[in-house]
Structures are given as structure tokens and as C-alpha cells.
Amino acid sequence: MNVYKDRDINNAEIATLVKAAKNQKLEALSKLSTYFYPKIYRHLLYKVNNREDAEDLTSEVFVRMVKSLRKQKGSFNAWLYRIANNLVVDYYRKKARQKEVSLVEDYNEHIEDKEDTAESILQHQTLNEAISKLPDEQRQTIVLKFLEGYSNKEIAEILSKSIGAVKALQFRALNNLKNVLQSEG
Amino acid sequence: MAKRLEEILDSCLNTIKKGKSIEYCLGLYPEYAQELEPLLRLALEIDEIPKPEPRKEAVNVMLMKIGEAVIEQSERKLVLGKFFSRPFLTKPVLVKSLATILIAIVVVWGMGMVSSRSIPGDILYPIKTTTERVKFTLTRNTEGRAELRLVFADRRLYELLKVLERRGKLDEYALKALLRETELALDEAQTIDENEFKLFLTHLDHFNNYTEDVLNQMKPRISEHECRAVDKAIKVCQSRSKCMMEMKRRRGKNGGSRRWESGCRWK
Numbered sequence: 001m002n003v004y005k006d007r008d009i010n011n012a013e014i015a016t017l018v019k020a021a022k023n024q025k026l027e028a029l030s031k032l033s034t035y036f037y038p039k040i041y042r043h044l045l046y047k048v049n050n051r052e053d054a055e056d057l058t059s060e061v062f063v064r065m066v067k068s069l070r071k072q073k074g075s076f077n078a079w080l081y082r083i084a085n086n087l088v089v090d091y092y093r094k095k096a097r098q099k100e101v102s103l104v105e106d107y108n109e110h111i112e113d114k115e116d117t118a119e120s121i122l123q124h125q126t127l128n129e130a131i132s133k134l135p136d137e138q139r140q141t142i143v144l145k146f147l148e149g150y151s152n153k154e155i156a157e158i159l160s161k162s163i164g165a166v167k168a169l170q171f172r173a174l175n176n177l178k179n180v181l182q183s184e185g
Numbered sequence: 186m187a188k189r190l191e192e193i194l195d196s197c198l199n200t201i202k203k204g205k206s207i208e209y210c211l212g213l214y215p216e217y218a219q220e221l222e223p224l225l226r227l228a229l230e231i232d233e234i235p236k237p238e239p240r241k242e243a244v245n246v247m248l249m250k251i252g253e254a255v256i257e258q259s260e261r262k263l264v265l266g267k268f269f270s271r272p273f274l275t276k277p278v279l280v281k282s283l284a285t286i287l288i289a290i291v292v293v294w295g296m297g298m299v300s301s302r303s304i305p306g307d308i309l310y311p312i313k314t315t316t317e318r319v320k321f322t323l324t325r326n327t328e329g330r331a332e333l334r335l336v337f338a339d340r341r342l343y344e345l346l347k348v349l350e351r352r353g354k355l356d357e358y359a360l361k362a363l364l365r366e367t368e369l370a371l372d373e374a375q376t377i378d379e380n381e382f383k384l385f386l387t388h389l390d391h392f393n394n395y396t397e398d399v400l401n402q403m404k405p406r407i408s409e410h411e412c413r414a415v416d417k418a419i420k421v422c423q424s425r426s427k428c429m430m431e432m433k434r435r436r437g438k439n440g441g442s443r444r445w446e447s448g449c450r451w452k
Contacts, residue, residue, distance in 0.1 A: 024258065026328060029255065030251070038236070042236060042237055055240070055243040058243070062247050062251050066251050066254040067254060127231065146228065164191075168191050170191070175224065177231075
């Protein structure tokens with residue numbers, strides 16, 4: 001059971017919450033944080049491949065959000081993901097080399113649907129592993145589009161690309177994914 | 186051609202999202218059906234992957250951290266605002282005095298920072314508790330004070346675990362302080378706005394459940410005598426959990442009780 005799974009908040013509600021949060025309203029800050037936490041967490045998990053590190057980085061994203069929210073302009077989504085991406089850059093800068101930890105292992109620890117059959121779990125693992133092998137921008141596009149349900153426009157804002165470029169990334173990502181899965185049999 | 190296929194793929198994904206089948210989309214573009222079909226099926230498979238969800242404790246920690254960041258920011262704003270509005274800042278003698286005071290503050294602050302990871306029994310621990318008392322006294326708004334109580338409770342929990350890890354025994358002082366701080370957190374929240382109270386209650390409830398989990402996990406590592414104190418604490422956590430559930434249930438337009446019921450206080 002995911003206690004933090006809120007109903008979907010639309011863009012107008014996000015804008016209202018951001019406005020209140022800029023005035024340090026604790027309720028708005030908490031709502032924004034709990035709503036975006038799982039999204040940012042997944043985004044980071046796919047980037048750092050380690051649950052504890054992804055959790056620490058996600059917390060840091062929201063602390064930074066609180067500290068610099070007053071200066072925020074433009075799309076809030078895109079701004080938040082930018083903070084997350086900057087933290088990932090720092091994270092890898094600090095690390096001598098990327099940890100060789102399997103995403104599947106972490107991923108399996110906290111998927112919540114226990115009723116899945118062994119076959120479907122295996123299928124999801126394979127797919128998930130293939131996603132983690134995609135180039136960064138293609139992987140981000142897949143995660144944002146299919147796991148988080150963002151529109152092309154929102155993805156374009158987050159990745160600082162045009163909508164056309166997002167469509168191209170989406171096409172290339174699915175094609176690459178298909179090839180990776182075929183090559184692995 | 187590739188450009189056109191990207192557009193068609195995107196259009197098909199949108200159509201499927203609206204409830205149409207893959208076959209329907211392929212029928213719209215029969216000349217591209219062979220290339221489109223595996224990509225669309227793959228997209229549907231990705232859609233069905235269960236999302237990795239964060240742990241409840243991790244979200245709790247994040248909420249604690251942002252609570253601390255908010256308090257820190259509002260305190261800084263208050264201090265800086267008062268400081269820079271003083272006209273006597275232009276007089277050299279007073280500037281020297283202020284500089285001395287500032288240095289003293291930095292030294293005290295530095296000690297506070299160093300002592301922040303200390304545990305009961307450490308030399309710096311009294312500095313940590315004094316810093317907390319000062320911070321609490323300086324916090325004026327009720328909301329901030331209630332959140333601060335929760336932050337302190339979280340620190341007591343950390344100390345409890347650290348003492349057990351380092352010295353292999355239960356620190357009854359930290360256990361008592363942990364339950365006391367959580368208890369006082371609700372007492373502090375009596376006058377806050379109803380909406381903010383609901384949110385606060387959620388934080389408190391999460392923390393209380395987390396505490397109960399941690400205490401249960403500690404039991405195999407402590408003596409039988411110490412277990413009795415932990416069992417008593419777990420009982421209090423369970424009573425509090427029930428009490429908070431009741432509070433949440435009764436929250437209507439006119440609010441409801443915000444008081445601990447009997448059995449929720451640590452004696």
C-alpha cells in the first residue's frame with residue numbers, strides 16, 4: 001500500500017500550491033513534496049541505480065526546493081527536475097566510478113504488486129533492465145512519458161528540448177529498447 | 186520517412202491512451218503497420234510495469250528535513266531583518282561590539298554544529314540539548330514549535346539507536362525523552378489552523394508508526410529487563426496510533442479533539 005499516492009494534481013493546482021509554498025506555507029510545501037517525491041525518486045533511481053542513494057538525493061532535492069523556491073520561475077516541474085539532475089551531476093562527480101548495483105535488485109525490493117505471476121515479474125525485470133541500458137535522454141523520455149504520464153510538452157520543458165525532439169527521442173528509445181530485448185532473446 | 190514515422194507513432198500512442206486498440210491504430214496506417222506494431226506493444230508493456238515506490242520512512246525523513254529547512258529559513262529571515270534595520274550600525278564603537286557578538290555567535294553556532302551528532306554520555310551532548318532549548322525558545326509560532334518537537338523526537342530516536350549500537354544497551358533517558366517529545370508535539374499543536382493540524386497529525390502519525398517499528402526491531406538486541414521498558418513504550422505508541430486515527434476520523438467542519446487520551450501519555 002502506498003500511503004503517499006495522492007490523487008493526481010493538475011497544473012492549476014500545482015501553480016496554486018507553488019504560490020502558497022513561496023510564502024513558506026508548510027501545508028503547501030508538504031503537499032508539493034509528497035506529491036512529487038515518488039516521481040523524483042523514480043527519476044533518480046533510474047539514474048543512480050541505488051535505492052538509498054536515490055532516497056538521500058530525493059530528500060536533498062526537496063530541501064533545496066524549500067531553500068530556493070522564492071527564486072523559482074517558469075515551469076515548476078522542469079525546475080524541480082533540473083535540481084534533481086544537478087544533484088546527480090554532483091553525485092557522480094563525488095563518486096570515483098558508478099556503483100555496479102543492479103537496478104533490478106533495488107526495483108524488486110519495493111514493487112508493491114505482490115499478486116503478479118512469476119512470469120510477469122520476470123518480464124517486468126527484463127524490461128526494466130533494458131530501460132536502464134538506454135542512453136540517458138532516451139531513458140528519461142521513457143520514464144517521464146510511460147511511468148509518470150507526462151505530456152510531450154511537459155517532457156520538452158523538463159529536458160529543455162522541442163516537442164519534435166521529444167517525439168524523436170521517444171521513437172528512438174522504443175526502437176533501441178526493442179533491439180536490446182531482441183538481442184537478449 | 187523517419188520523421189513521419191515519429192509523428193505517426195506519437196499520434197498512435199495518444200489514440201491508445203484515449204482507449205483505442207493497437208489494431209485500430211494499425212488500421213489507420215496500414216503501410217507502417219509492420220514497423221509500428223512492435224513499438225506500440227512495447228509501449229503498452231512499459232505502461233504496465235509496476236512503479237518502484239519510495240519507502241514510507243524515506244518520505245518521513247524528507248518531511249522532517251523540509252520542516253527543519255523552513256524553521257531555519259524563517260529564523261534567519263527574522264534575525265537578518267531585525268539586524269539590518271538598526272540605525273546605530275553606522276557607529277564604529279557599536280560596529281566593533283557587534284562584530285564581537287557575531288564572533289561569539291559563530292563560535293557558539295560552531296559548537297552547536299559539532300555537537301549535533303553527539304549522543305547521551307558524550308562531552309558535547311549538554312551543548313546539543315542546550316542548543317535545542319534555545320532554538321525552541323526562539324521559535325515563536327506554534328506551528329514551528331510543534332514541528333520542532335517532532336524534530337527533537339527524531340533526534341532522540343537516532344540517539345537511542347546509536348547508544349544501542351555503540352554500547353549495546355538501551356538508553357532509557359533517550360526512550361523517555363523520545364516519547365515525551367512526541368507527546369508534547371501534539372500539545373504544542375493545539376492552536377494551529379485546522380488544515381495545517383490535519384497535515385501535522387499525518388506527520389505525527391507516520392513518525393509514531395516508525396518509532397513503533399524501530400522499537401520492535403530493537404527488542405532482540407536488548408536484555409529482558411530493558412525489553413519491559415520497550416514493551417511499555419510500544420504500548421504507548423499503539424495507544425497513540427489509535428487516538429490519532431480517531432482524531433483523523435472525527436475531523437469535520439467543527440474540528441474535533443486534539444488531546445491525547447488516557448494511556449497515550451508516558452508515565
